[in-house]
Amino acid sequence: MTLSQAIIKCMDYIDTDESMYSIYAKKVNGRFRPDSEALVLKLTIDEMEMKSIEVAEKKCPGFDYFLEIFVLKDFYEDLLKLEEFKSDTKKVERIIYYAEFDA
Template identity: 45%
Template structure:
């Protein structure tokens, strides 16, 4: 089982191909994303993005919620790593989850 923490920490292993992009979905715990939340990384095609994300989720990964596109995680992760005030991976993971829940 992949956790949300794993998906975030492995973000550099995913390069979007021409036909689509990688998206992270996760199960919420008590209505919130947690580092330990079960996660899935799916490659969505451009046609998949024409479907409402809730409909896509219900069909392809029921019980999961949209978290973020992997390219957004990669950009945000790069910004966190460049910020010297935040120097621990666990803090970075929690900060990214806060961003996804509140600002994305």
Template identity: 40%
Template sequence: MNLKEAILENQNYVDPDEGMYVVFAQKVNNAFEPSSDARILLLRHEDFETPIADFTKVHCPGFDYFLEMNIIQDFWGDLKANQKISQEAKWIKRLIQYAENDA
């Protein structure tokens, strides 16, 4: 799965009571790209007691934390509601910019 696919499938993930879904992706030239390899993992509440970098090294080496799926869902909904941004590729690019600069 690539990052674009993970973002587009965001509505397929509903956080269960025992944790939340988190997206991890590989950076290309030190940046996330829509084509970056991505993984969606369910982190249980106890997993958040471990620093995210340590969790990543064990469960998805070579990947970096991208965003929690619920943040992607909220952000994606806001982008879709904004009539000024109407192209899927632009939405994905904007979400990646948010993850890299503002999250």
């Protein structure tokens, strides 16, 4: 799955009291890109308490933490209301920018 696909499908994932979803992706030249390889991980309560780097080392070596799905959903829903972010490409670019510089 690409990072773009993981972002666009964020509404498909539902957190519960026992687990939470997070996206981890590979950086290309030190940056997240829409075509970066990505994984959506379902984390247990114990894993949620771990540092993101520890989760990556344990579950997906070579990947870096991107965003938790619940944070992504909130941001994604806000973008849906803005005319300038109607295209999936624009939403993905803005969310990647948010994850790298504002989160």
